Amino acid sequence: MLSERIFNISNQKDFNEIALEVFSFQFQHNNVYREFCQLLKRNPENVSTIKHIPFLPIEFFKKKKVISGENPTEIIFTSSGTTGATTSKHYVSDLKVYEESFLKAFELFYGNPEEIVILALLPSYLERQGSSLIYMVHSLINRSKYHESGFYLDDLDSLHKKLKELDKSGKKILLLGVSFALLDLVETYEFNLNNTTVMETGGMKGRRKEMIREELHQILSKGFGVEKIHSEYGMTELLSQAYSQGDGIFDTPPWMKILIRDPEDALSYLPKHKTGGINVIDLANFNSCSFIATQDLGKKTHNNQTEILGRFDNSDIRGCNLLIL
Missing domain, CATH: 3.40.50 (Rossmann fold)
Known part of the structure:
Protein backbone atom coordinates (compact mmCIF):
# COMPACT_ATOMS: atom_id res chain seq x y z
CA MET A 1 0.00 0.00 0.00
CA LEU A 2 1.25 3.48 -0.89
CA SER A 3 0.35 4.99 2.49
CA GLU A 4 2.27 2.28 4.33
CA ARG A 5 5.39 2.98 2.27
CA ILE A 6 5.04 6.75 2.74
CA PHE A 7 4.88 6.52 6.53
CA ASN A 8 7.90 4.20 6.59
CA ILE A 9 10.25 6.49 4.64
CA SER A 10 13.64 6.36 6.33
CA ASN A 11 16.06 8.07 3.93
CA GLN A 12 16.33 10.60 1.11
CA LYS A 13 16.46 7.88 -1.57
CA ASP A 14 13.12 6.46 -0.43
CA PHE A 15 11.61 9.93 -0.29
CA ASN A 16 12.73 10.82 -3.82
CA GLU A 17 11.49 7.55 -5.31
CA ILE A 18 8.07 7.77 -3.68
CA ALA A 19 7.73 11.48 -4.48
CA LEU A 20 8.25 10.75 -8.20
CA GLU A 21 5.77 7.88 -7.96
CA VAL A 22 3.19 10.16 -6.30
CA PHE A 23 3.83 12.82 -8.96
CA SER A 24 3.12 10.28 -11.69
CA PHE A 25 -0.06 9.13 -9.93
CA GLN A 26 -1.35 12.66 -9.46
CA PHE A 27 -0.49 13.66 -13.01
CA GLN A 28 -2.68 10.80 -14.21
CA HIS A 29 -5.55 11.10 -11.73
CA ASN A 30 -5.77 14.78 -10.75
CA ASN A 31 -7.29 16.81 -13.59
CA VAL A 32 -6.51 20.22 -12.07
CA TYR A 33 -2.89 19.33 -11.37
CA ARG A 34 -2.36 17.66 -14.75
CA GLU A 35 -3.59 20.75 -16.63
CA PHE A 36 -1.24 22.91 -14.57
CA CYS A 37 1.71 20.60 -15.30
CA GLN A 38 0.92 20.58 -18.99
CA LEU A 39 1.01 24.38 -19.09
CA LEU A 40 4.57 24.11 -17.75
CA LYS A 41 5.35 21.27 -20.20
CA ARG A 42 6.17 18.93 -17.34
CA ASN A 43 5.10 15.28 -17.19
CA PRO A 44 6.35 11.97 -15.72
CA GLU A 45 8.47 11.35 -18.82
CA ASN A 46 10.60 14.50 -18.47
CA VAL A 47 10.61 14.87 -14.65
CA SER A 48 13.39 12.85 -13.06
CA THR A 49 14.08 14.73 -9.78
CA ILE A 50 11.84 16.29 -7.14
CA LYS A 51 13.08 19.78 -8.04
CA HIS A 52 11.61 19.36 -11.53
CA ILE A 53 8.16 18.54 -10.14
CA PRO A 54 5.68 21.43 -10.63
CA PHE A 55 4.23 22.89 -7.43
CA LEU A 56 0.56 23.84 -7.62
CA PRO A 57 -0.10 27.40 -6.34
CA ILE A 58 -2.15 27.15 -3.17
CA GLU A 59 -4.73 29.59 -4.58
CA PHE A 60 -6.11 26.74 -6.74
CA PHE A 61 -7.76 25.30 -3.62
CA LYS A 62 -9.99 28.38 -3.51
CA LYS A 63 -11.44 27.91 -6.99
CA LYS A 64 -10.96 24.27 -7.99
CA LYS A 65 -11.72 20.82 -6.60
CA VAL A 66 -8.18 19.53 -6.19
CA ILE A 67 -8.45 15.77 -5.79
CA SER A 68 -6.73 12.69 -7.18
CA GLY A 69 -8.84 9.71 -8.17
CA GLU A 70 -12.57 9.12 -7.94
CA ASN A 71 -13.00 7.99 -4.32
CA PRO A 72 -15.88 9.73 -2.52
CA THR A 73 -15.08 12.66 -0.23
CA GLU A 74 -15.21 11.83 3.49
CA ILE A 75 -14.78 15.39 4.76
CA ILE A 76 -14.14 18.89 3.40
CA PHE A 77 -11.70 20.98 5.42
CA THR A 78 -12.00 24.73 4.93
CA SER A 79 -9.63 27.59 5.70
CA SER A 80 -10.48 30.55 7.89
CA GLY A 81 -10.90 33.92 6.24
CA THR A 82 -12.37 37.37 6.67
CA THR A 83 -16.07 37.87 6.01
CA GLY A 84 -16.78 37.62 2.30
CA ALA A 85 -13.33 36.27 1.44
CA THR A 86 -13.01 33.13 -0.66
CA THR A 87 -11.80 30.24 1.49
CA SER A 88 -9.82 27.19 0.49
CA LYS A 89 -11.46 23.78 0.41
CA HIS A 90 -9.58 20.53 0.84
CA TYR A 91 -11.54 17.47 -0.28
CA VAL A 92 -10.28 14.54 1.81
CA SER A 93 -11.18 11.07 0.58
CA ASP A 94 -9.42 9.06 3.31
CA LEU A 95 -9.45 10.43 6.85
CA LYS A 96 -7.40 7.47 8.11
CA GLY A 234 0.13 23.38 9.02
CA MET A 235 -2.55 24.44 6.62
CA THR A 236 -5.94 23.43 5.32
CA GLU A 237 -4.54 22.23 2.00
CA LEU A 238 -2.09 19.72 3.52
CA LEU A 239 -2.35 16.60 5.68
CA SER A 240 0.98 16.96 7.50
CA GLN A 241 2.48 19.43 9.95
CA ALA A 242 5.95 20.75 10.70
CA TYR A 243 6.87 21.65 14.28
CA SER A 244 9.19 24.18 15.88
CA GLN A 245 10.56 23.71 19.38
CA GLY A 246 11.68 27.32 19.50
CA ASP A 247 12.84 30.38 17.53
CA GLY A 248 10.63 29.67 14.53
CA ILE A 249 12.94 26.88 13.28
CA PHE A 250 10.87 23.99 11.94
CA ASP A 251 11.46 20.29 11.42
CA THR A 252 9.32 18.09 9.21
CA PRO A 253 8.38 14.41 9.51
CA PRO A 254 10.15 12.08 7.02
CA TRP A 255 7.28 12.14 4.48
CA MET A 256 7.20 15.96 4.32
CA LYS A 257 9.81 18.31 2.87
CA ILE A 258 10.11 22.10 2.50
CA LEU A 259 11.94 23.66 -0.47
CA ILE A 260 12.71 27.36 -0.92
CA ARG A 261 11.88 28.73 -4.36
CA ASP A 262 13.29 31.86 -5.94
CA PRO A 263 10.60 34.59 -5.66
CA GLU A 264 11.75 35.95 -9.04
CA ASP A 265 11.72 32.54 -10.78
CA ALA A 266 9.18 30.05 -9.40
CA LEU A 267 10.89 27.11 -11.12
CA SER A 268 14.29 27.72 -9.48
CA TYR A 269 15.46 27.07 -5.92
CA LEU A 270 17.63 29.03 -3.52
CA PRO A 271 20.63 27.91 -1.45
CA LYS A 272 20.65 27.86 2.35
CA HIS A 273 20.23 31.15 4.23
CA LYS A 274 18.48 32.84 1.26
CA THR A 275 14.88 33.97 1.75
CA GLY A 276 12.30 32.80 -0.77
CA GLY A 277 8.87 31.26 -1.23
CA ILE A 278 8.04 28.01 0.55
CA ASN A 279 7.17 24.94 -1.50
CA VAL A 280 5.87 21.97 0.46
CA ILE A 281 6.00 18.31 -0.48
CA ASP A 282 3.47 16.42 1.62
CA LEU A 283 3.42 12.81 0.47
CA ALA A 284 0.57 12.02 2.88
CA ASN A 285 -1.57 14.20 0.62
CA PHE A 286 -1.39 11.72 -2.25
CA ASN A 287 -5.20 11.65 -2.64
CA SER A 288 -5.19 15.40 -3.33
CA CYS A 289 -2.00 17.24 -4.35
CA SER A 290 1.33 16.60 -2.64
CA PHE A 291 3.21 19.49 -4.24
CA ILE A 292 2.06 22.91 -3.06
CA ALA A 293 3.55 26.36 -3.68
CA THR A 294 2.51 28.38 -0.64
CA GLN A 295 2.35 32.16 -0.15
CA ASP A 296 4.78 31.86 2.74
CA LEU A 297 8.38 33.04 3.08
CA GLY A 298 11.23 31.15 4.65
CA LYS A 299 14.84 30.06 4.38
CA LYS A 300 16.90 26.95 5.03
CA THR A 301 19.29 26.91 7.98
CA HIS A 302 22.79 25.40 8.01
CA ASN A 303 21.45 22.04 9.21
CA ASN A 304 18.61 21.99 6.66
CA GLN A 305 15.83 22.97 9.03
CA THR A 306 13.45 25.70 7.88
CA GLU A 307 12.98 29.14 9.37
CA ILE A 308 9.46 30.43 8.70
CA LEU A 309 9.61 34.19 8.20
CA GLY A 310 6.21 35.46 7.13
CA ARG A 311 4.06 35.92 4.04
CA PHE A 312 4.30 37.63 0.70
CA ASP A 313 2.95 41.16 1.06
CA ASN A 314 0.21 40.76 -1.54
CA SER A 315 -1.30 37.59 -0.07
CA ASP A 316 -4.33 37.48 2.18
CA ILE A 317 -4.14 36.35 5.79
CA ARG A 318 -5.37 32.78 6.00
CA GLY A 319 -5.71 30.06 8.60
CA CYS A 320 -2.19 28.73 8.86
CA ASN A 321 0.60 29.29 11.30
CA LEU A 322 2.27 32.50 10.12
CA LEU A 323 2.77 36.01 11.33
CA ILE A 324 3.27 39.13 9.24
CA LEU A 325 6.83 40.48 9.13
Whole structure:
Protein backbone atom coordinates (compact mmCIF):
# COMPACT_ATOMS: atom_id res chain seq x y z
CA MET A 1 0.00 0.00 0.00
CA LEU A 2 1.25 3.48 -0.89
CA SER A 3 0.35 4.99 2.49
CA GLU A 4 2.27 2.28 4.33
CA ARG A 5 5.39 2.98 2.27
CA ILE A 6 5.04 6.75 2.74
CA PHE A 7 4.88 6.52 6.53
CA ASN A 8 7.90 4.20 6.59
CA ILE A 9 10.25 6.49 4.64
CA SER A 10 13.64 6.36 6.33
CA ASN A 11 16.06 8.07 3.93
CA GLN A 12 16.33 10.60 1.11
CA LYS A 13 16.46 7.88 -1.57
CA ASP A 14 13.12 6.46 -0.43
CA PHE A 15 11.61 9.93 -0.29
CA ASN A 16 12.73 10.82 -3.82
CA GLU A 17 11.49 7.55 -5.31
CA ILE A 18 8.07 7.77 -3.68
CA ALA A 19 7.73 11.48 -4.48
CA LEU A 20 8.25 10.75 -8.20
CA GLU A 21 5.77 7.88 -7.96
CA VAL A 22 3.19 10.16 -6.30
CA PHE A 23 3.83 12.82 -8.96
CA SER A 24 3.12 10.28 -11.69
CA PHE A 25 -0.06 9.13 -9.93
CA GLN A 26 -1.35 12.66 -9.46
CA PHE A 27 -0.49 13.66 -13.01
CA GLN A 28 -2.68 10.80 -14.21
CA HIS A 29 -5.55 11.10 -11.73
CA ASN A 30 -5.77 14.78 -10.75
CA ASN A 31 -7.29 16.81 -13.59
CA VAL A 32 -6.51 20.22 -12.07
CA TYR A 33 -2.89 19.33 -11.37
CA ARG A 34 -2.36 17.66 -14.75
CA GLU A 35 -3.59 20.75 -16.63
CA PHE A 36 -1.24 22.91 -14.57
CA CYS A 37 1.71 20.60 -15.30
CA GLN A 38 0.92 20.58 -18.99
CA LEU A 39 1.01 24.38 -19.09
CA LEU A 40 4.57 24.11 -17.75
CA LYS A 41 5.35 21.27 -20.20
CA ARG A 42 6.17 18.93 -17.34
CA ASN A 43 5.10 15.28 -17.19
CA PRO A 44 6.35 11.97 -15.72
CA GLU A 45 8.47 11.35 -18.82
CA ASN A 46 10.60 14.50 -18.47
CA VAL A 47 10.61 14.87 -14.65
CA SER A 48 13.39 12.85 -13.06
CA THR A 49 14.08 14.73 -9.78
CA ILE A 50 11.84 16.29 -7.14
CA LYS A 51 13.08 19.78 -8.04
CA HIS A 52 11.61 19.36 -11.53
CA ILE A 53 8.16 18.54 -10.14
CA PRO A 54 5.68 21.43 -10.63
CA PHE A 55 4.23 22.89 -7.43
CA LEU A 56 0.56 23.84 -7.62
CA PRO A 57 -0.10 27.40 -6.34
CA ILE A 58 -2.15 27.15 -3.17
CA GLU A 59 -4.73 29.59 -4.58
CA PHE A 60 -6.11 26.74 -6.74
CA PHE A 61 -7.76 25.30 -3.62
CA LYS A 62 -9.99 28.38 -3.51
CA LYS A 63 -11.44 27.91 -6.99
CA LYS A 64 -10.96 24.27 -7.99
CA LYS A 65 -11.72 20.82 -6.60
CA VAL A 66 -8.18 19.53 -6.19
CA ILE A 67 -8.45 15.77 -5.79
CA SER A 68 -6.73 12.69 -7.18
CA GLY A 69 -8.84 9.71 -8.17
CA GLU A 70 -12.57 9.12 -7.94
CA ASN A 71 -13.00 7.99 -4.32
CA PRO A 72 -15.88 9.73 -2.52
CA THR A 73 -15.08 12.66 -0.23
CA GLU A 74 -15.21 11.83 3.49
CA ILE A 75 -14.78 15.39 4.76
CA ILE A 76 -14.14 18.89 3.40
CA PHE A 77 -11.70 20.98 5.42
CA THR A 78 -12.00 24.73 4.93
CA SER A 79 -9.63 27.59 5.70
CA SER A 80 -10.48 30.55 7.89
CA GLY A 81 -10.90 33.92 6.24
CA THR A 82 -12.37 37.37 6.67
CA THR A 83 -16.07 37.87 6.01
CA GLY A 84 -16.78 37.62 2.30
CA ALA A 85 -13.33 36.27 1.44
CA THR A 86 -13.01 33.13 -0.66
CA THR A 87 -11.80 30.24 1.49
CA SER A 88 -9.82 27.19 0.49
CA LYS A 89 -11.46 23.78 0.41
CA HIS A 90 -9.58 20.53 0.84
CA TYR A 91 -11.54 17.47 -0.28
CA VAL A 92 -10.28 14.54 1.81
CA SER A 93 -11.18 11.07 0.58
CA ASP A 94 -9.42 9.06 3.31
CA LEU A 95 -9.45 10.43 6.85
CA LYS A 96 -7.40 7.47 8.11
CA VAL A 97 -4.42 8.81 6.15
CA TYR A 98 -4.79 12.23 7.82
CA GLU A 99 -5.08 10.62 11.24
CA GLU A 100 -2.00 8.48 10.68
CA SER A 101 -0.05 11.49 9.42
CA PHE A 102 -0.75 13.84 12.33
CA LEU A 103 -0.46 11.11 14.96
CA LYS A 104 2.90 9.81 13.71
CA ALA A 105 4.30 13.34 13.39
CA PHE A 106 3.09 14.31 16.87
CA GLU A 107 4.61 11.17 18.38
CA LEU A 108 7.87 11.86 16.56
CA PHE A 109 8.27 15.34 18.07
CA TYR A 110 6.31 15.17 21.35
CA GLY A 111 5.75 11.54 22.29
CA ASN A 112 2.62 9.49 22.94
CA PRO A 113 -0.44 11.78 23.37
CA GLU A 114 -1.80 9.27 25.90
CA GLU A 115 0.90 10.44 28.31
CA ILE A 116 0.29 14.19 27.91
CA VAL A 117 -2.36 16.51 29.33
CA ILE A 118 -3.47 18.42 26.22
CA LEU A 119 -5.16 21.79 26.71
CA ALA A 120 -6.41 23.66 23.65
CA LEU A 121 -7.16 27.39 23.54
CA LEU A 122 -8.43 27.75 19.97
CA PRO A 123 -11.52 29.98 20.05
CA SER A 124 -11.30 31.26 16.47
CA TYR A 125 -11.18 27.69 15.17
CA LEU A 126 -13.91 26.34 17.44
CA GLU A 127 -16.25 29.12 16.31
CA ARG A 128 -16.39 27.83 12.73
CA GLN A 129 -16.91 24.57 10.86
CA GLY A 130 -14.40 22.59 8.84
CA SER A 131 -11.11 23.23 10.67
CA SER A 132 -8.51 20.52 10.08
CA LEU A 133 -6.63 21.80 13.16
CA ILE A 134 -9.66 21.23 15.40
CA TYR A 135 -10.06 17.74 13.95
CA MET A 136 -6.42 16.96 14.75
CA VAL A 137 -6.41 18.43 18.27
CA HIS A 138 -9.75 16.80 19.12
CA SER A 139 -8.31 13.44 18.11
CA LEU A 140 -5.16 13.98 20.18
CA ILE A 141 -7.23 15.04 23.21
CA ASN A 142 -9.35 11.89 22.89
CA ARG A 143 -6.16 9.82 22.96
CA SER A 144 -4.92 11.46 26.16
CA LYS A 145 -5.48 9.30 29.24
CA TYR A 146 -5.97 12.42 31.38
CA HIS A 147 -9.53 13.59 31.97
CA GLU A 148 -8.23 17.16 32.37
CA SER A 149 -7.44 17.33 28.64
CA GLY A 150 -9.87 19.42 26.62
CA PHE A 151 -10.81 22.62 24.80
CA TYR A 152 -11.27 26.07 26.32
CA LEU A 153 -13.30 28.66 24.41
CA ASP A 154 -13.31 31.86 26.46
CA ASP A 155 -13.21 30.73 30.10
CA LEU A 156 -9.67 31.98 30.76
CA ASP A 157 -10.12 31.94 34.52
CA SER A 158 -10.78 28.19 34.55
CA LEU A 159 -7.85 27.58 32.22
CA HIS A 160 -5.56 29.69 34.43
CA LYS A 161 -6.46 27.70 37.55
CA LYS A 162 -6.28 24.35 35.78
CA LEU A 163 -2.92 25.11 34.16
CA LYS A 164 -1.30 26.18 37.44
CA GLU A 165 -2.69 23.15 39.25
CA LEU A 166 -1.56 20.71 36.58
CA ASP A 167 1.89 22.24 36.24
CA LYS A 168 2.52 21.78 39.97
CA SER A 169 1.42 18.13 39.74
CA GLY A 170 4.46 17.28 37.61
CA LYS A 171 2.40 15.91 34.75
CA LYS A 172 3.56 16.50 31.18
CA ILE A 173 1.37 19.27 29.76
CA LEU A 174 0.91 20.75 26.30
CA LEU A 175 -0.98 24.02 25.87
CA LEU A 176 -1.90 24.73 22.26
CA GLY A 177 -3.32 28.12 21.47
CA VAL A 178 -3.95 30.66 18.78
CA SER A 179 -1.69 33.67 19.31
CA PHE A 180 -4.28 36.29 20.28
CA ALA A 181 -5.86 33.99 22.89
CA LEU A 182 -2.47 33.15 24.43
CA LEU A 183 -1.75 36.88 24.66
CA ASP A 184 -5.12 37.45 26.35
CA LEU A 185 -4.19 34.76 28.87
CA VAL A 186 -0.76 36.12 29.85
CA GLU A 187 -2.03 39.71 29.95
CA THR A 188 -4.69 38.70 32.48
CA TYR A 189 -2.86 36.15 34.63
CA GLU A 190 0.66 35.43 35.84
CA PHE A 191 2.39 32.09 35.31
CA ASN A 192 5.67 30.42 36.17
CA LEU A 193 5.38 27.06 34.41
CA ASN A 194 7.89 24.23 34.79
CA ASN A 195 6.23 21.20 33.20
CA THR A 196 4.26 22.81 30.38
CA THR A 197 5.06 23.17 26.68
CA VAL A 198 3.34 26.20 25.13
CA MET A 199 2.65 25.93 21.39
CA GLU A 200 1.19 28.74 19.28
CA THR A 201 -0.77 27.57 16.27
CA GLY A 202 -1.41 30.77 14.37
CA GLY A 203 -1.62 34.52 14.12
CA MET A 204 -4.15 37.05 15.29
CA LYS A 205 -7.08 36.00 13.08
CA GLY A 206 -8.14 39.66 12.81
CA ARG A 207 -8.51 39.96 16.60
CA ARG A 208 -5.32 41.96 17.21
CA LYS A 209 -2.64 43.85 15.37
CA GLU A 210 -0.11 41.48 13.81
CA MET A 211 3.38 41.42 15.30
CA ILE A 212 6.64 39.80 14.34
CA ARG A 213 7.28 36.33 15.68
CA GLU A 214 10.20 37.37 17.89
CA GLU A 215 8.07 39.94 19.71
CA LEU A 216 5.17 37.54 20.15
CA HIS A 217 7.37 34.74 21.47
CA GLN A 218 9.20 37.09 23.81
CA ILE A 219 5.92 38.24 25.37
CA LEU A 220 4.56 34.70 25.65
CA SER A 221 7.82 33.27 26.98
CA LYS A 222 7.94 35.89 29.73
CA GLY A 223 4.22 35.62 30.46
CA PHE A 224 4.22 31.84 30.87
CA GLY A 225 7.66 31.66 32.47
CA VAL A 226 8.98 29.23 29.85
CA GLU A 227 12.25 29.36 27.94
CA LYS A 228 10.90 28.69 24.43
CA ILE A 229 7.57 28.94 22.63
CA HIS A 230 6.84 26.05 20.28
CA SER A 231 4.95 26.41 16.98
CA GLU A 232 2.95 24.28 14.57
CA TYR A 233 3.09 24.88 10.82
CA GLY A 234 0.13 23.38 9.02
CA MET A 235 -2.55 24.44 6.62
CA THR A 236 -5.94 23.43 5.32
CA GLU A 237 -4.54 22.23 2.00
CA LEU A 238 -2.09 19.72 3.52
CA LEU A 239 -2.35 16.60 5.68
CA SER A 240 0.98 16.96 7.50
CA GLN A 241 2.48 19.43 9.95
CA ALA A 242 5.95 20.75 10.70
CA TYR A 243 6.87 21.65 14.28
CA SER A 244 9.19 24.18 15.88
CA GLN A 245 10.56 23.71 19.38
CA GLY A 246 11.68 27.32 19.50
CA ASP A 247 12.84 30.38 17.53
CA GLY A 248 10.63 29.67 14.53
CA ILE A 249 12.94 26.88 13.28
CA PHE A 250 10.87 23.99 11.94
CA ASP A 251 11.46 20.29 11.42
CA THR A 252 9.32 18.09 9.21
CA PRO A 253 8.38 14.41 9.51
CA PRO A 254 10.15 12.08 7.02
CA TRP A 255 7.28 12.14 4.48
CA MET A 256 7.20 15.96 4.32
CA LYS A 257 9.81 18.31 2.87
CA ILE A 258 10.11 22.10 2.50
CA LEU A 259 11.94 23.66 -0.47
CA ILE A 260 12.71 27.36 -0.92
CA ARG A 261 11.88 28.73 -4.36
CA ASP A 262 13.29 31.86 -5.94
CA PRO A 263 10.60 34.59 -5.66
CA GLU A 264 11.75 35.95 -9.04
CA ASP A 265 11.72 32.54 -10.78
CA ALA A 266 9.18 30.05 -9.40
CA LEU A 267 10.89 27.11 -11.12
CA SER A 268 14.29 27.72 -9.48
CA TYR A 269 15.46 27.07 -5.92
CA LEU A 270 17.63 29.03 -3.52
CA PRO A 271 20.63 27.91 -1.45
CA LYS A 272 20.65 27.86 2.35
CA HIS A 273 20.23 31.15 4.23
CA LYS A 274 18.48 32.84 1.26
CA THR A 275 14.88 33.97 1.75
CA GLY A 276 12.30 32.80 -0.77
CA GLY A 277 8.87 31.26 -1.23
CA ILE A 278 8.04 28.01 0.55
CA ASN A 279 7.17 24.94 -1.50
CA VAL A 280 5.87 21.97 0.46
CA ILE A 281 6.00 18.31 -0.48
CA ASP A 282 3.47 16.42 1.62
CA LEU A 283 3.42 12.81 0.47
CA ALA A 284 0.57 12.02 2.88
CA ASN A 285 -1.57 14.20 0.62
CA PHE A 286 -1.39 11.72 -2.25
CA ASN A 287 -5.20 11.65 -2.64
CA SER A 288 -5.19 15.40 -3.33
CA CYS A 289 -2.00 17.24 -4.35
CA SER A 290 1.33 16.60 -2.64
CA PHE A 291 3.21 19.49 -4.24
CA ILE A 292 2.06 22.91 -3.06
CA ALA A 293 3.55 26.36 -3.68
CA THR A 294 2.51 28.38 -0.64
CA GLN A 295 2.35 32.16 -0.15
CA ASP A 296 4.78 31.86 2.74
CA LEU A 297 8.38 33.04 3.08
CA GLY A 298 11.23 31.15 4.65
CA LYS A 299 14.84 30.06 4.38
CA LYS A 300 16.90 26.95 5.03
CA THR A 301 19.29 26.91 7.98
CA HIS A 302 22.79 25.40 8.01
CA ASN A 303 21.45 22.04 9.21
CA ASN A 304 18.61 21.99 6.66
CA GLN A 305 15.83 22.97 9.03
CA THR A 306 13.45 25.70 7.88
CA GLU A 307 12.98 29.14 9.37
CA ILE A 308 9.46 30.43 8.70
CA LEU A 309 9.61 34.19 8.20
CA GLY A 310 6.21 35.46 7.13
CA ARG A 311 4.06 35.92 4.04
CA PHE A 312 4.30 37.63 0.70
CA ASP A 313 2.95 41.16 1.06
CA ASN A 314 0.21 40.76 -1.54
CA SER A 315 -1.30 37.59 -0.07
CA ASP A 316 -4.33 37.48 2.18
CA ILE A 317 -4.14 36.35 5.79
CA ARG A 318 -5.37 32.78 6.00
CA GLY A 319 -5.71 30.06 8.60
CA CYS A 320 -2.19 28.73 8.86
CA ASN A 321 0.60 29.29 11.30
CA LEU A 322 2.27 32.50 10.12
CA LEU A 323 2.77 36.01 11.33
CA ILE A 324 3.27 39.13 9.24
CA LEU A 325 6.83 40.48 9.13
